[in-house]
Amino acid sequence: MMPYIMLKSGIGVESLLVQAAFYGFIGIFTFVTPITLHILTKGYVIRLYYKDEVDTYTAITYNAILAEKATVFHQKDVKIPDITKMFTTFYAKTKSMLVNPTLFPNPQDYNHLMGYDKSSFFKLEDLEEVKEADERK
Numbered sequence: 001m002m003p004y005i006m007l008k009s010g011i012g013v014e015s016l017l018v019q020a021a022f023y024g025f026i027g028i029f030t031f032v033t034p035i036t037l038h039i040l041t042k043g044y045v046i047r048l049y050y051k052d053e054v055d056t057y058t059a060i061t062y063n064a065i066l067a068e069k070a071t072v073f074h075q076k077d078v079k080i081p082d083i084t085k086m087f088t089t090f091y092a093k094t095k096s097m098l099v100n101p102t103l104f105p106n107p108q109d110y111n112h113l114m115g116y117d118k119s120s121f122f123k124l125e126d127l128e129e130v131k132e133a134d135e136r137k
Contacts, residue, residue: 035064038064040087041087041098042061042062042063042064043061043087043088043095043096043097043098044061044062044087044098045059045060045061045097045098045099046060046061046062046068047059047060048060048099048113050109050113055074055075056072056073056074057072057073057074057075057092057113058070058071058072059071059073059092059097061097071092071093071095071097073092073093075112075113075115077092077093078090078091078092078113078114078115079091079092080114080115089101089114090113090114099113
């Protein structure tokens with residue numbers, strides 16, 4: 001709309017080179033912004049379904065033309081990044097996914113997805129190594 005408004009308002013520039021540069025800038029801005037937004041948010045999970053019988057999740061995301069794309073993965077395929085990233089909550093089969101934990105109606109569902117509900121146990125050998133390292137200090 002901006003080129004049309006400038007043409008009708010009389011602010012237009014007579015130089016063909018300046019007009020081409022201006023329209024080129026507007027055109028690039030028009031197409032680059034949606035592409036950049038898609039690249040940043042392509043892993044945002046719109047809907048997430050869980051099948052309890054087989055312990056699989058189906059994450060629905062959008063692709064570049066706003067068609068829904070389904071990714072099916074098991075809880076064992078979920079990898080949490082060591083360093084938190086801006087648009088990544090976890091990786092499912094090497095695909096980055098972004099979920100909002102506050103949108104889960106039941107917090108235990110989020111805990112199961114992220115693997116926080118698994119019992120963590122220490123091996124006796126690991127505990128002995130830690131004790132030996134503490135004694136050496």
